[in-house]
Amino acid sequence: MQKIGVFVCWCGSNIAGTVDVERVAQAVANEPGVVISTDYQYMCSEAGQLKIRQAIKEYGLTGIVVCSCSPRMHEATFRKTAQAAGLNPYMVEIANIREQCSWIHKDKDEGTEKAIILAKAAIAKLHLNTPLKAGESAVTKRALVIGGGIAGIQTALDIADAGYEVDIVEKSPTIGGKMAQLDKTFPTLDCAACILTPKMVDASAHEKINLFTYSEVEGVSGFVGNFKVKIRKKARHVKADLCTGCGVCTEKCPSRKAPNEFNQGLNKRGAIYIPFAQAIPNVPVIDTEYCVKMKTGKCGLCATVCPSKAIDFEQQDEIVEREYGAIVAATGYKLINLDNFEEFGYAQNKDVITSLELERLMNAAGPTKGTLLRPSDNEHPHEIVFIQCVGSRDVSGCGKPYCSKICCMYTAKHAMMIRDKYPDTKVHVFYIDVRTPGKNFDEFYRRAVEEYGVDYIKGMVGKVVEKDGKLLVQGSDLIANEQIKIEADLVVLATAIEPDPSVKNLATMLTASIDTNNFLTEAHAKLRPVESPTAGVFLSGVCQGPKDVPETVAQASAAAAKVIGLLAKDKLTCNPCVANSNELLCNGCSQCANVCPYGAIEYINKEVNDHGKREVRRIALVNEAVCQGCGACTVTCPSGAMDLKGFTTRQIMAEVDAICK
Amino acid sequence: MQRISEEILSKCRALLEDGTADRVMGWENGEFYYDVTPAVFTKDNLDNMIYDDFCASNQSKYFILESKKEGKIVALLKPCDTYSFNQLLKENRINRDNVYVLGIPCDGKIDVQKAALLGIKGITGVKSVGDEVVFETIYGEKSCAKKDVLFEKCMSCKGKKHMIYDALSNEEQEPETAIANEDFGNRFAYIENLEHMTPDERFDFWRGELSRCIRCNACRNVCPACSCLTCVFDNPKSGVDSKANTDDFEENLFHIIRAFHVAGRCTDCGECTRVCPQNIPLHLLNRKFIKDINELYGEYQAGADIELGMPLTSYTKQDAEPSIVYERGGNK
Numbered sequence: 001m002q003k004i005g006v007f008v009c010w011c012g013s014n015i016a017g018t019v020d021v022e023r024v025a026q027a028v029a030n031e032p033g034v035v036i037s038t039d040y041q042y043m044c045s046e047a048g049q050l051k052i053r054q055a056i057k058e059y060g061l062t063g064i065v066v067c068s069c070s071p072r073m074h075e076a077t078f079r080k081t082a083q084a085a086g087l088n089p090y091m092v093e094i095a096n097i098r099e100q101c102s103w104i105h106k107d108k109d110e111g112t113e114k115a116i117i118l119a120k121a122a123i124a125k126l127h128l129n130t131p132l133k134a135g136e137s138a139v140t141k142r143a144l145v146i147g148g149g150i151a152g153i154q155t156a157l158d159i160a161d162a163g164y165e166v167d168i169v170e171k172s173p174t175i176g177g178k179m180a181q182l183d184k185t186f187p188t189l190d191c192a193a194c195i196l197t198p199k200m201v202d203a204s205a206h207e208k209i210n211l212f213t214y215s216e217v218e219g220v221s222g223f224v225g226n227f228k229v230k231i232r233k234k235a236r237h238v239k240a241d242l243c244t245g246c247g248v249c250t251e252k253c254p255s256r257k258a259p260n261e262f263n264q265g266l267n268k269r270g271a272i273y274i275p276f277a278q279a280i281p282n283v284p285v286i287d288t289e290y291c292v293k294m295k296t297g298k299c300g301l302c303a304t305v306c307p308s309k310a311i312d313f314e315q316q317d318e319i320v321e322r323e324y325g326a327i328v329a330a331t332g333y334k335l336i337n338l339d340n341f342e343e344f345g346y347a348q349n350k351d352v353i354t355s356l357e358l359e360r361l362m363n364a365a366g367p368t369k370g371t372l373l374r375p376s377d378n379e380h381p382h383e384i385v386f387i388q389c390v391g392s393r394d395v396s397g398c399g400k401p402y403c404s405k406i407c408c409m410y411t412a413k414h415a416m417m418i419r420d421k422y423p424d425t426k427v428h429v430f431y432i433d434v435r436t437p438g439k440n441f442d443e444f445y446r447r448a449v450e451e452y453g454v455d456y457i458k459g460m461v462g463k464v465v466e467k468d469g470k471l472l473v474q475g476s477d478l479i480a481n482e483q484i485k486i487e488a489d490l491v492v493l494a495t496a497i498e499p500d501p502s503v504k505n506l507a508t509m510l511t512a513s514i515d516t517n518n519f520l521t522e523a524h525a526k527l528r529p530v531e532s533p534t535a536g537v538f539l540s541g542v543c544q545g546p547k548d549v550p551e552t553v554a555q556a557s558a559a560a561a562k563v564i565g566l567l568a569k570d571k572l573t574c575n576p577c578v579a580n581s582n583e584l585l586c587n588g589c590s591q592c593a594n595v596c597p598y599g600a601i602e603y604i605n606k607e608v609n610d611h612g613k614r615e616v617r618r619i620a621l622v623n624e625a626v627c628q629g630c631g632a633c634t635v636t637c638p639s640g641a642m643d644l645k646g647f648t649t650r651q652i653m654a655e656v657d658a659i660c661k
Numbered sequence: 662m663q664r665i666s667e668e669i670l671s672k673c674r675a676l677l678e679d680g681t682a683d684r685v686m687g688w689e690n691g692e693f694y695y696d697v698t699p700a701v702f703t704k705d706n707l708d709n710m711i712y713d714d715f716c717a718s719n720q721s722k723y724f725i726l727e728s729k730k731e732g733k734i735v736a737l738l739k740p741c742d743t744y745s746f747n748q749l750l751k752e753n754r755i756n757r758d759n760v761y762v763l764g765i766p767c768d769g770k771i772d773v774q775k776a777a778l779l780g781i782k783g784i785t786g787v788k789s790v791g792d793e794v795v796f797e798t799i800y801g802e803k804s805c806a807k808k809d810v811l812f813e814k815c816m817s818c819k820g821k822k823h824m825i826y827d828a829l830s831n832e833e834q835e836p837e838t839a840i841a842n843e844d845f846g847n848r849f850a851y852i853e854n855l856e857h858m859t860p861d862e863r864f865d866f867w868r869g870e871l872s873r874c875i876r877c878n879a880c881r882n883v884c885p886a887c888s889c890l891t892c893v894f895d896n897p898k899s900g901v902d903s904k905a906n907t908d909d910f911e912e913n914l915f916h917i918i919r920a921f922h923v924a925g926r927c928t929d930c931g932e933c934t935r936v937c938p939q940n941i942p943l944h945l946l947n948r949k950f951i952k953d954i955n956e957l958y959g960e961y962q963a964g965a966d967i968e969l970g971m972p973l974t975s976y977t978k979q980d981a982e983p984s985i986v987y988e989r990g991g992n993k
Contacts, residue, residue: 508978582898585891589752594974603753615729618753636974638922639889640899653900 002127004033005061006119007052009043009068011098018102020112024067027116031123035059044074049081056085063091063129065122067115069098088131090576090646095122117659124658125651132576132645137625139225139572140325143563144169146217146506149177150196150549151541151556152330153203158560160208164567167322168203169212169231171502174279175200177332181262181356183363185549186413187444197278204280214285218319220327220509221599223626224536225572227324235315237286242310245282249302249311250274258290264357266375267367272302276365326563329506329520329532330540330556333497336391340398344387344493345464350376351471352464352491355407358414372422374490381489384418385473386411386429387461391496393432400496402517405546407494408435412448414492419452428455428486430475457484464491499543511597512537519545530559538562577646578627579634581620583608585641588618592633592642600626601633664711669737669765669830676735677704682761683732686723688716694784695773699723712737714787714794717770717812719930721745722885728756736760739767741814743824744928744964745885751967754888764823765830769807769815776810813944814931817848824965839965849952851945871913873939880933880943886923920946925954925973928964957981
């Protein structure tokens with residue numbers, strides 16, 4: 001029989017406001033095994049913990065039940081408390097009477113009743129608890145960063161500077177990401193390339209950083225400290241070790257049909273190409289979809305002109321397997337598809353463009369060499385309309401419910417830069433709200449309005465139609481309370497951003513969770529914002545939520561700090577709540593191994609002694625260092641041979657029985 | 662009347678004589694003509710082996726233990742038995758090296774209870790003639806339409822193709838594909854009736870059917886999917902063994918739990934219903950699971966292969982989310 005102490009926390013008024021904590025303590029005082037039941041204002045405080053430690057010693061407790069907040073919050077705290085008083089930390093059970101009682105009930109009687117039931121369930125479970133001992137596992141001192149944009153580059157640089165090896169896996173042929181496509185960056189208006197490309201060079205030159213460009217993560221197994229990752233290095237059809245990056249091949253390629261992704265499809269590129277001049281690595285890629293040689297077998301001009309014989313039409317994808325201690329997702333974003341927003345005529349009119357297209361039109365390395373010309377006739381636009389929140393803050397279901405966060409600032413930037421360079425151009429901005437919190441951000445926006453005379457109109461645009469070579473923009477001015485029409489030469493849509501679609505597949509591989517908008521979820525929105533709930537997986541940049549460059553870089557460094565903290569450890573303490581198989585009950589059917597997401601179960605042939613009968617049986621064996629205690633095997637096992645330490649079937653059933661009593 | 666075809670008998674004899682196998686698992690006469698019993702034969706008593714329209718049992722499960730013994734055993738498997746055999750192979754329960762599978766033909770097996778209801782009693786012989794079945798009885802020869810006396814499981818026959826074999830007793834009869842007949846397609850018709858009931862009606866239906874259960878465990882013991890070394894209902898640590906049931910509802914749950922345990926692995930062999938002495942249509946529980954699995958994860962026939970993953974134990978991104986329960990509603 002256990003000697004159990006029950007400690008009911010008020011959590012100030014958080015619990016005590018809706019749950020009669022004294023009644024809870026009294027109600028369970030006479031449950032079997034309970035020798036002390038008491039309540040206190042803040043159990044997690046030093047004084048509260050002291051109360052627990054003293055009670056353990058005074059009453060010789062063999063286990064404690066703490067009725068308090070979610071175990072996610074303070075289970076670790078109370079385990080440490082118990083351990084300090086000489087109790088095994090796994091002889092602690094938490095009854096969550098805050099999130100599951102006080103926070104969701106209004107009626108104090110109902111809340112109290114439920115709290116009593118949960119306390120009884122925890123006591124019933126505790127009766128079956130056994131002391132558990134945590135094992136240890138080693139840490140592979142290398143990190144993987146998935147995504148080579150500014151977020152991934154910054155994270156990798158910080159980890160590498162701390163002395164750990166980092167691999168960056170980037171699916172496109174070059175690192176740099178979206179930031180490389182930007183012209184200037186707010187609020188200081190430095191040129192994006194000027195601040196990004198040195199970082200790209202740093203990353204590629206860093207002895208601790210290894211780049212896998214034009215590569216994708218294909219499979220992830222293992223667990224924190226010991227991930228095994230399969231990386232597919234897609235065939236570039238150019239031998240990177242021979243190529244000198246002279247670019248002759250890209251100039252001579254006769255195919256000019258492929259849309260240039262780097263310029264958002266505003267012009268064409270060859271079938272063999274380097275995405276942009278500062279690309280890293282400076283090695284071309286053959287786009288097999290457009291390459292004449294790959295399609296028809298004739299041509300091969302690039303191979304003929306290549307002075308270093310680097311072209312290899314036969315090259316195949318290569319799979320590399322690497323081990324890592326930590327993984328950082330930095331997969332970034334893309335613009336949403338505008339098919340749902342026909343009213344703006346994006347598909348019909350060449351002169352209705354996205355803000356990212358405008359970045360390319362204003363960039364010196366872009367298709368117009370930095371002169372602002374509208375795509376339809378290469379004329380200077382004299383009247384430009386910006387439409388904000390295209391697909392953002394949209395609850396109609398056509399777009400995204402969230403704010404894309406970056407559009408207010410970049411639209412102010414675009415408007416200001418156009419007014420600065422082409423003072424004869426009128427610029428109107430339709431907005432719902434202008435949101436510019438951030439250091440020097442609101443000042444920046446006000447400069448656009450006050451110094452550069454950008455015409456901000458509060459209201460949305462209903463329709464954009466072509467009329468006599470112009471774009472007739474019909475919208476409403478909510479402040480003047482009138483409908484307005486503007487004949488514009490160019491319309492720029494501040495298009496909502498969404499996580500890169502690759503993140504869904506990646507989340508599955510990493511067993512990291514994603515929210516309804518496909519952003520990766522953090523372990524705690526406030527207190528653990530750069531960690532995924534999956535141990536050893538960290539989040540950097542827009543894959544976690546919309547953010548601008550300064551914020552991305554800050555988060556990237558934060559994620560790096562967390563990774564460094566992990567890699568600095570030689571050993572990790574394992575979770576002792578792992579599965580184990582009863583060899584006498586195991587049928588050897590392999591169903592548990594089929595469902596195990598961690599590959600923690602293997603089968604061995606072992607001689608067992610079944611009540612005097614010796615025979616060799618095929619039985620399941622759990623690798624305790626790999627098992628994460630998810631319990632999938634325990635519910636799959638038809639014979640009940642699999643059980644989870646700390647959450648045994650009998651413990652769960654005891655809880656259910658206590659609740660149903 | 663000859664109770665086994667010369668083809669099967671001579672093939673078995675040859676296998677034993679040339680040393681390919683040491684034993685044969687088949688059927689022998691029981692107390693009554695229709696009362697056949699599974700049995701293991703050697704060279705010495707092979708002549709006692711029989712196989713006719715009364716040999717309905719699915720013998721696959723026997724090979725879990727038989728294949729662990731020394732030497733090789735010949736398994737006489739009807740087409741539908743091969744599904745169960747495959748499923749057990751997939752679950753690593755049978756040592757394939759110790760079993761020689763001889764595929765034997767089947768034209769549907771006869772339920773003596775159904776015959777009795779038609780007034781056919783005192784049976785001393787049986788013979789299928791086309792769609793008719795002719796019984797020799799102590800009261801003289803009687804005949805009826807075969808479909809009127811088939812077992813429930815034969816009413817939804819999976820077809821005549823063997824899914825696994827080392828040899829066939831009659832190679833010419835083997836169809837190229839596992840074309841199931843029309844009845845196989847219609848096997849869910851009754852499930853749909855159950856689905857259309859209100860929850861209360863359905864509850865009453867099952868309470869009524871299961872109230873007859875005497876917990877003889879025949880369904881469990883015959884079921885090829887219920888082959889755990891120690892069943893949870895026999896395991897003192899499971900918390901449910903030898904437990905005095907607080908009411909008869911708890912008793913009913915035995916069948917619900919069993920249906921969950923075999924879900925995704927049940928080949929719909931129908932043995933549970935065949936052996937039930939209380940005539941409880943237990944196969945309906947399993948069929949409901951099969952229907953749901955087909956609808957939620959795509960058509961799946963357990964035991965049709967050895968390689969493919971099973972729907973409930975392999976994850977794909979297209980898998981139904983748990984919210985499907987709400988979307989489908991309580992009556993589905």
